[in-house]
Amino acid sequence: MQTIYTDLLVVGAGLAGERAAVEAADAGFSAICLSLVPARRSHSSAAQGGMQASLGNSVMGEGDGPDVHFADTVKGSDWGCDQEVARLFADAAPIEMRRLAHWGVPWNRVVPGKSIYYKGGKQFEKVEKEDREGLIMARSFGGTAKWRTCYTSDGTGHAVMCTMDNRCAQMGVEVHDKTEAIALIHDRETCSGVVARCLRTGELRVYLARAVMIAAGGFGRIYPNTTNAVICDGGAHTMCVESGVVPLGNMEAVQFHPTGIVPTDILVTEGCRGDGGTLLDVNEKRFMDVYEPEKAELASRDVVSRWMTHHMREGHGVKSPYGEHLWLDIRHLGEEHITGKLREVYEICTSFLGVDPIHQLIPVRPTQHYSMGGVRTNRDGAAYGLKGLFSAGEAACWDMHGFNRLGGNSLAETVVAGGIVGRKIAEYLKGCETIFKTALINDAVSRQQARIDALVSCANGSENVYKVRAAMQDALNKGANIFRTQQGLEECVASLQDTLVRARNVGLRSDGKGVNPELAAALKLEGQVKLALMVAYGALMRTESRGSHNREDFQARNDRDWLTRTLAYWKKPDDTLPTLEYEPATIVVEIPPGDRGYGKSEIISADDKKE
Numbered sequence: 001m002q003t004i005y006t007d008l009l010v011v012g013a014g015l016a017g018e019r020a021a022v023e024a025a026d027a028g029f030s031a032i033c034l035s036l037v038p039a040r041r042s043h044s045s046a047a048q049g050g051m052q053a054s055l056g057n058s059v060m061g062e063g064d065g066p067d068v069h070f071a072d073t074v075k076g077s078d079w080g081c082d083q084e085v086a087r088l089f090a091d092a093a094p095i096e097m098r099r100l101a102h103w104g105v106p107w108n109r110v111v112p113g114k115s116i117y118y119k120g121g122k123q124f125e126k127v128e129k130e131d132r133e134g135l136i137m138a139r140s141f142g143g144t145a146k147w148r149t150c151y152t153s154d155g156t157g158h159a160v161m162c163t164m165d166n167r168c169a170q171m172g173v174e175v176h177d178k179t180e181a182i183a184l185i186h187d188r189e190t191c192s193g194v195v196a197r198c199l200r201t202g203e204l205r206v207y208l209a210r211a212v213m214i215a216a217g218g219f220g221r222i223y224p225n226t227t228n229a230v231i232c233d234g235g236a237h238t239m240c241v242e243s244g245v246v247p248l249g250n251m252e253a254v255q256f257h258p259t260g261i262v263p264t265d266i267l268v269t270e271g272c273r274g275d276g277g278t279l280l281d282v283n284e285k286r287f288m289d290v291y292e293p294e295k296a297e298l299a300s301r302d303v304v305s306r307w308m309t310h311h312m313r314e315g316h317g318v319k320s321p322y323g324e325h326l327w328l329d330i331r332h333l334g335e336e337h338i339t340g341k342l343r344e345v346y347e348i349c350t351s352f353l354g355v356d357p358i359h360q361l362i363p364v365r366p367t368q369h370y371s372m373g374g375v376r377t378n379r380d381g382a383a384y385g386l387k388g389l390f391s392a393g394e395a396a397c398w399d400m401h402g403f404n405r406l407g408g409n410s411l412a413e414t415v416v417a418g419g420i421v422g423r424k425i426a427e428y429l430k431g432c433e434t435i436f437k438t439a440l441i442n443d444a445v446s447r448q449q450a451r452i453d454a455l456v457s458c459a460n461g462s463e464n465v466y467k468v469r470a471a472m473q474d475a476l477n478k479g480a481n482i483f484r485t486q487q488g489l490e491e492c493v494a495s496l497q498d499t500l501v502r503a504r505n506v507g508l509r510s511d512g513k514g515v516n517p518e519l520a521a522a523l524k525l526e527g528q529v530k531l532a533l534m535v536a537y538g539a540l541m542r543t544e545s546r547g548s549h550n551r552e553d554f555q556a557r558n559d560r561d562w563l564t565r566t567l568a569y570w571k572k573p574d575d576t577l578p579t580l581e582y583e584p585a586t587i588v589v590e591i592p593p594g595d596r597g598y599g600k601s602e603i604i605s606a607d608d609k610k611e
Contacts, residue, residue, distance in 0.1 A: 001445065002205045006032040006174075007429055009193060009209035011181045011236045014042035015157070015411070016393025017215030018164045018173065019418025020381075020425060024211075025171035027426035032207065034196060035177045036231045039165045040158075043217050043229045044414060047157030048269035048344055050139060050149035051412035053093035057110050057135040059126050060117075064146035066090040073409060075596045076143045076300050077402025078547035078557060080253070080565070084588040085379050085400045089409075092416045097136060097150050100415065104163045108137040108151055108341070118276020120289060120296050121332060139341075140274040141407045143300035143598070149408040154269050154344045157411060164415075179205070182523055184212070184239045184389070185444045191389040192436055194239070195448045197523075202514050204448060206441055210434040211425050214240065214375050214383070214391040215418070222532050223368040224473035227260050227267035236395060238527025240375050241534075245385035247567035247581070249376035249397030251531070252538035255404060255548045256482050258304040260367025263322035264352050267369065268345045268362060270407040272330050273297040275341065279308065280327040280361065281316040295598045302404040302548040303599035305366035309482050318363065327361040334358075366482055370394065370410060372401045372548065373535070376567055381421030384567070388434070390425055392417040399565060402585065403547025455522050456512040461505025465522045468502045472529050475499065480536045485552050489540035496536055497576050500529045534568040534578045541580055542566065545601060556602035559593045563606055 008024040010017040013035035021031035035042065056064040070090040074083060101107055110132045116123055119140075141149040152159040168175065181194040185206070193208040219234025220226035240246040258279070259268050273279075278286050279297055289296040291307040299307075308326055311317070317324030330338060330345070335358045338346050342357075349355045349362055375391035376384045377398050383389040392398065393414045400413060454460055479492025503526040512519045544558035545551050564582040571579050593606060 001203070004032070004205065004207050006030045006207065006209050008032070008211045008213065008425060009207050010034065010213045010215055011194065012042070012214070012216035012395065013039040013175050013177070014044035014215065014217055014393065015161060015164055015414035016395070016418040017213065018168050019415045020213055020215065020392060020422030021173040022164070022167050022171050023419060023422025024426050024429065025173050027429070029426060029429050032174045032176060033168070034179045034181055034207070035175055036180055036199065038177045039168070039175045040161055042161060043232055045158045045161045046229060046267070047411045048154040048267070049141065049271035049274065050151030050156045050408050051097060051415070052141065052144070052148050052406065052408035053097040053150055053412060054090065054146070054148050055094050055097060055136055055138065055150065056146070057132050058138050058147050059128055060140070060147035061138050064148050066094070068145055069093065069148060071591060072144050073400060073406060074591050076404055076406040076409070078404055078596060079559065079563065079593040080250070080402025080546055080585050082379070082399040083586045083590050085398055087590065088379065088420060089400045089413060089416050092420065093412050096412070096416050096419060100160060100163065101136060103167050105160050106152055108153065110135045110137045118333060121276065121278045121286065121329070139271060140298065141270055142273065142295070142298045142304065143406045149274065151271065153340065154271050154342050160415070180520065181236060181239060183444055183448050184243055185441055186243060186386055187437070187440055188245050189387060191386040192434060192440070195444050199515060199520070202512065202516060202519070204445060206445060208436050208441070210388065210429055210432045212389050213421070213425065214389070214395045215393050216395050218371040218394040219531055220368050220371065222472060222476060222528050224477050225260070225265050226368040227257055227265055228368070233524060234528055234531050235524045237375065237531055238524050240383070241527050241530050241570045242573070243386065244569070244571050244573070246389065247376045247384050247569045248534055249373055249399060250403065250566050251373035251534040251568050252542055252549050252566060253372035253403045253547060254368060254480070254535060255301055255370040255372060256305040256366040257301060257369035258308055258366050259328055259364040260369070261348065261353060262320065262325040262363040262365055265367045266348055266352055268328065268348060268364065269342070272328060272342060272345060275337065276333055277328055277330040280329050281311060282318045283316070284327065284361070287311050287316065292598050299598040300404055300406060305482055306550060308366055320363065323365070325363045325365040328364045329361055330357055331359060370405060372403060372405055373397055380424040381417065382424070388432070390421055392421040403549055451523065452512060452519065455506065455508050455519060458507030460507065462507040463502045463505045465506050465518060465525055468499060468506060469521065469525060469528070471499045471502070472496065472532050476532050476536065480539050483550055483552050484539055486540070489536055492536045493533065493540055496529060496533045500526065500533065500576060503529045530570050530578065537577055538566045538568055538580060556604050558604040559606040560604050560608045563593065
């Protein structure tokens with residue numbers, strides 16, 4: 001069996017992971033990124049709209065700055081974020097965007113003179129200043145006071161991912177693709193590597209490292225309808241869950257994006273609405289301006305998704321063989337804009353829907369999109385529970401997003417947090433002495449080989465992995481969706497507990513050898529069901545509505561009782577429910593809890609006395 005040594009091992013080769021690896025390499029340390037796919041196929045490449053940073057170059061961004069960006073982020077989180085982390089992010093984002101430009105990202109630039117833009121379907125004129133010519137341009141996004149979303153048409157993630165991968169090659173960072181980490185190597189105190197499986201041959205490998213970083217993105221594939229790629233299945237999270245000592249934070253906070261296309265659920269960027277697109281109902285009438293007169297289509301994602309769902313419940317949805325949907329209208333933006341600044345949207349619509357968005361409406365509905373929850377870390381990106389384990393990006397609960405993240409903030413977070421955490425990892429490595437214990441390594445490998453042998457031989461049962469996975473997805477879809485209730489969540493949790501028993505009795509139809517998707521799915525299935533239970537049980541216990549977590553039976557945001565962050569552990573392998581603990585949402589409070597300015601909701605003040 002092959003054993004590979006490195007200073008930093010990153011599980012994931014998207015923007016957060018590669019950005020941290022660059023920092024480690026720049027400090028003189030070796031770094032390896034493990035990836036299911038070639039790095040440039042990481043899900044970071046799918047991000048379209050842009051990265052938020054308060055550069056203030058456009059006339060529509062004048063007066064912007066880190067303080068304004070920070071305030072938008074805190075309000076967007078519905079006061080669920082760590083304000084110390086949000087401040088770190090807002091301050092560092094402009095520096096990171098300029099660094100990316102230096103590395104080669106082809107940002108859209110300010111063109112001086114008159115130009116038109118659209119808001120709420122109406123045309124306006126702006127005049128960009130001559131002295132700003134050539135500076136990084138920005139567009140409008142939901143929940144922001146200023147235009148601050150830096151972009152490269154609507155292929156921002158792809159452009160930045162290619163640039164970052166080039167930088168990794170330049171710095172000597174290795175990317176081992178078609179490799180899946182399946183278990184952490186640890187002694188319940190220190191993490192010293194992973195057991196990985198080669199997806200070409202099926203052989204197990206050991207990667208030993210002085211620091212391990214989880215940067216494998218989200219876990220949207222535990223839901224049946226998601227904008228996430230098939231690789232976003234929570235496999236890296238399940239390793240942390242199975243450790244028994246690493247908690248996942250705020251797992252009940254799941255974001256639904258307003259504009260997943262029907263029926264494929266592929267995302268069309270928020271840039272469509274930021275550039276002036278509108279949402280229409282079955283009668284082709286706007287409705288968001290009625291629900292949210294000030295922000296309309298550019299309220300935060302949790303708010304827009306709820307109003308869209310509410311509007312369909314009221315009988316204004318468009319009937320289709322794939323369920324109800326609404327319309328996204330960008331026709332008024334014109335052919336030049338759509339095929340230029342929204343070219344990926346144009347290609348997605350024409351290729352996957354047979355719809356020409358220049359002349360036709362785009363069918364959309366809210367779709368699971370992003371996980372605010374993840375591996376709980378401190379502000380340095382160090383994971384709770386295991387020394388030497390770090391996390392960043394969507395995989396982490398660093399926690400700048402709280403209970404709702406603003407569009408453009410997460411893509412910026414990948415490189416901002418990747419840089420910050422990467423520098424902290426380099427500091428850690430400079431003072432780190434690691435002992436690799438042979439017995440511990442051999443035991444970890446033996447346990448994983450025994451798991452594989454049991455699945456192949458059907459030693460624990462013969463449940464079909466795909467049917468069990470579908471049962472998990474169906475339970476979440478019914479009970480832990482945009483709107484949540486006590487009854488729905490109780491039924492969801494009970495169903496998932498039954499599904500967990502089935503997941504422990506899965507057996508393969510195939511022989512498990514070589515390239516084997518069935519084995520890959522089976523190895524992570526029990527962990528995925530545990531993730532689903534963390535989402536549903538956390539949502540059941542949180543008796544309030546905050547950001548993306550919306551309880552129809554507890555509609556108030558309760559700052560008196562629930563200004564907290566959920567920590568979910570799976571302390572014993574045979575448990576049927578996670579253990580939930582709570583910590584303050586933030587210690588540092590720059591902006592006391594208040595009204596967001598959009599999204600109508602009652603607020604129970606932290607100053608209110610308990611009855």
